[in-house]
Structures are given as C-alpha cells and as structure tokens.
Amino acid sequence: MSAQTVATAFQRHFGYAAPLLVRAPGRVNLIGEHTDYNLGYVLPAAIDKEIYFAVGLNGGHEIRLVSHDLNDCCTVAVDQLHRTDTQWANYLLGVAAQLQQRGIVLTGFDCVFGGNVPVGAGLSSSAAVECGLAFALDQLLATHIDKMTLAHVAQKAEHEYAGVMCGLMDQFASLFGRDGHVVRLDCRSLDYEYFPFDTQACRIVLCNSGVKHSLADSEYNKRRQECEQGVRILQQHYPEVQSLRDATLAQLQAHQAEFDEVVYRRCRYIVEENTRVLQACEALQRQDLVGFGQFMHASHAGLRDDYQVSCPELDALEEAARGLPGVYGARMMGGGFGGCTINLVAPEQVEAFLEQVSAAFEARFGRRPDTYQTSIVGGVSQVVGEQVTAGIGQ
Known part of the structure; x- marks a missing residue:
C-alpha cells in the first residue's frame, strides 16, 4: 500500500x-x-x-x-x-x-x-x-x-x-x-x-494476540463509568479531585470501605499507572531501559488484575516475553480484550525473541501470532x- x-x-x-x-x-x-x-x-x-x-x-x-x-x-x-x-x-x-x-x-x-x-x-x-x-x-x-x-x-x-x-x-x-x-x-x-x-538501539516489537476487539463494546465505556463513580466518592471528601488524575493512593486507601471492590480496583490501577508513566520517563532520561521495562510489566499486571481488560492470549504473550534475553519490557497495549503486546527488545535478540515467543504461544493456542517490528515516525x-x-x- x-x-x-x-x-x-x-x-x-x-x-x-x-x-x-x-x-x-x-x-x-x-x-x-x-x-x-x-x-x-x-x-x-x-x-x-x-x-x-x-x-x-x-x-x-x-x-x-x-x-x-x-x-x-x-x-x-x-x-x-x-x-x-x-x-x-x-x-x-x-x-x-x-x-x-x-x-x-x-x-x-x-x-x-x-x-x-x-x-x-x-x-x-x-x-x-x-x-x-x-x-x-x-x-x-x-x-x-x-x-x-x-x-x-x-x-x-x-x-x-x-x-x-x-x-x-x-x-x-x-x-x-x-x-x-x-x-x-x-x-x-x-x-x-x-x-x-x-528504535535502532532498542526495537519496538509488537505481537498480535489475534483476538479482535471493538472499543465500541460495552466494556470500554463501562470502565470509564466505573472511574467516574470512583471520582464521585472521592469528591465527597476531597472536592479538589475532579478526575482520578487528582487522586492519590493514600486517599483511595483511606476510603476503601466506601467503594465497591471492583470500582476500587479500577481506580487504584489508574492512580498507580499515572505514577508509572512519570517514573518511566525518568528512567528514559537516565537511559535505563531495564528500569523502564519493569514499569511496563507492572502496567500489564495492573491491566490484567485490577482493570481486567486483558485476555489469556495477551497474558501468554507477556509471560513468554518476560525474562527472555534482551527483553527490557513487555505489556498489553491499547484498549484491551485483544490486540497486541508491545515489547522492547535489544536488536541482536529480536530474531530469537520472535521464535521463542511464537513457539510458546503456538504450544498453548495452536497458532503462531503475527508480529511487527516498528519504527517511530x-x-x-x-x-x-x-x-x-x-x-x-x-
């Protein structure tokens, strides 16, 4: 094209x-x-x-x-x-x-x-x-x-x-x-x-779960509503909290008893993820790709366990990538319920990474994932x- x-x-x-x-x-x-x-x-x-x-x-x-x-x-x-x-x-x-x-x-x-x-x-x-x-x-x-x-x-x-x-x-x-x-x-x-x-020093490699997702489905908009519900609870105690961007983990924990368990976990993920972005940028400035990658894995865990927008295929891809030689970090990317994982991989390890992750995925799901190496433009x-x-x- x-x-x-x-x-x-x-x-x-x-x-x-x-x-x-x-x-x-x-x-x-x-x-x-x-x-x-x-x-x-x-x-x-x-x-x-x-x-x-x-x-x-x-x-x-x-x-x-x-x-x-x-x-x-x-x-x-x-x-x-x-x-x-x-x-x-x-x-x-x-x-x-x-x-x-x-x-x-x-x-x-x-x-x-x-x-x-x-x-x-x-x-x-x-x-x-x-x-x-x-x-x-x-x-x-x-x-x-x-x-x-x-x-x-x-x-x-x-x-x-x-x-x-x-x-x-x-x-x-x-x-x-x-x-x-x-x-x-x-x-x-x-x-x-x-x-x-x-991206010549650290490759961005995408692994497609092959699970098609539609952000127009009810789950995406439901997550947004759950976050808004959490903000309304916090505003009763902290009027300055206009969005979860304004909330702290300490504020959430202080009023956990007032939250539905699911809504609490949604809000906790968002508050922690905002902190991770800032910390990850600091790691980038230090050229600390290993540190940056740890924040990616933590992000995936939060999306999987607290925000619950992952799926077995995405989890398998992230798990297969974790710990492989030359892999700095991996996580699911996008709205969730399918799509790709994003992986940061040392250039000399990309070929081995693709083979090992693909083989692990095929062993579990009976097919090899599509993969893409991308450049930033x-x-x-x-x-x-x-x-x-x-x-x-x-």
Whole structure:
C-alpha cells in the first residue's frame, strides 16, 4: 500500500486526477493505558503503520467515500450528514460533521483511503482514519485549524459517530508524532514533552494476540463509568479531585470501605499507572531501559488484575516475553480484550525473541501470532513528491 496506490484508485473511482495525498500513522503507547480519559499521562509514539488518503473537492454536494482495503463505498449528502450502517464510514463522516458543527462550510468531496495499520490490533487505525481526513479537509478548505483542535475534532467524531468515548491520546499521537521520539502528553493541561527513543538501539516489537476487539463494546465505556463513580466518592471528601488524575493512593486507601471492590480496583490501577508513566520517563532520561521495562510489566499486571481488560492470549504473550534475553519490557497495549503486546527488545535478540515467543504461544493456542517490528515516525502529513493540486470534479 502506498500513496500512489490510493491516488490511482481515486482516479479510477472518480474520473479525475490531482487529489491531495496524505499519510496518517497508527500509534503505539509505551506506557499509560486508560489514563487519557482520566486526564492523566500517556507516552505514545507514531509508527510506520499508516493509512494513506487521496482526497479531492468534487464541486458537488455529496461526500463519496471509498475504503480501498474493504472494496466498499459510501455516499452521503453534505447537508444530510448522519451516522450510517456502514461502520467504517462513520469515522470519516463524524469528522465532516464535527467540522460543520464548528461553522466550517463543507463542500462535496471524494476520498479513497487504505493502508497497513492492522485493524483490531490496538494500533489505533480508527484515529489514523479520523486524523488523516481532518488534516486533508483542513488543507483543501484552507481552514487553518491548529493540530490540537484537529485532534479534538477527530476525538469528537469517534464519540458521536462511532460511539466510543475515547480519550485524546490516539488522535494526539497520530497528529503530533515526531520521528525518533516518544511524547508524554498531560491529558488535563494538554502540555506535552518529547523524549528521544532510538528504535535502532532498542526495537519496538509488537505481537498480535489475534483476538479482535471493538472499543465500541460495552466494556470500554463501562470502565470509564466505573472511574467516574470512583471520582464521585472521592469528591465527597476531597472536592479538589475532579478526575482520578487528582487522586492519590493514600486517599483511595483511606476510603476503601466506601467503594465497591471492583470500582476500587479500577481506580487504584489508574492512580498507580499515572505514577508509572512519570517514573518511566525518568528512567528514559537516565537511559535505563531495564528500569523502564519493569514499569511496563507492572502496567500489564495492573491491566490484567485490577482493570481486567486483558485476555489469556495477551497474558501468554507477556509471560513468554518476560525474562527472555534482551527483553527490557513487555505489556498489553491499547484498549484491551485483544490486540497486541508491545515489547522492547535489544536488536541482536529480536530474531530469537520472535521464535521463542511464537513457539510458546503456538504450544498453548495452536497458532503462531503475527508480529511487527516498528519504527517511530512523524505525525500526519501531506505526501511530498506524489502530491498534486487538488482537483475539481465533474
């Protein structure tokens, strides 16, 4: 898959050339899971698994969308934007609807998109789709929206059109990624800081459990509700606690008797995970990958035992990686209930790591997991060299 592939498909579908070409990366998150919607800290990076877009204004009154990978189409009138039964299209239509709600005069446009971000692997293919189109429309309509606002546009699209009450991390990472860096985002203040991460000195290896998950299912939104319930309990004693970001472990423990056991464990995980992100960044600054990896394993244990969003396949992958030569750390990544583990591995040990983890997984589940080695790249951008002036349709 390349930008040229979607450009060719665009001309074939719509009969005119010269679309704007855009790439939007998926993301990994080294540590800080489910903390974003609790206004805490996350540590993501954009990666070289990407969605490519060819987008052009068509001079009419329709939005015409083509999923190249699914070989499927969807058409909606600009003045009748609504959620459809075509789930993949809702991510794109939600972006268009958000722009309209912000007072932007939207004209008809055509879009072909496709890429190599594995769907359901926890690499945020949905955020890449949203952010890529938001960026493309901003360019074509010359609306000059800043990147943070585009991230919010994409996030609200997912809330209102895909039905997933996600935090801001995925969209932020896709737009704000920097080559060779991870970025710590404070999800309350939206301050962020880049930290160098050399993927040639330490490889990021993903192992896919093969279990497909949908963040739109009830469990994801239920976790958010449980966290909000915990905040309400704490606010009775500490009015300054507006989110779990503001809570301390001591505060939780002092009022444990007032909590439902499950809600308490959810809140404990979030409070501890926020602390782990800050400690992990300190380890990065010391170039202490062994220390960083210990925080990753602790994160997995919390996600497995307290937040309960793991699954047997993810647990088996993390367990198989733990203690192998050259493995600094491993944990499940993403919303949970499937997807990938993220592993930090010394370059000279990657081949042996992949063989040993795959063999252990196959012995238990009867199949070998898909694996990916990833590099850290920059955020959403126009494809230079293949881009030509946006065309007007017939």
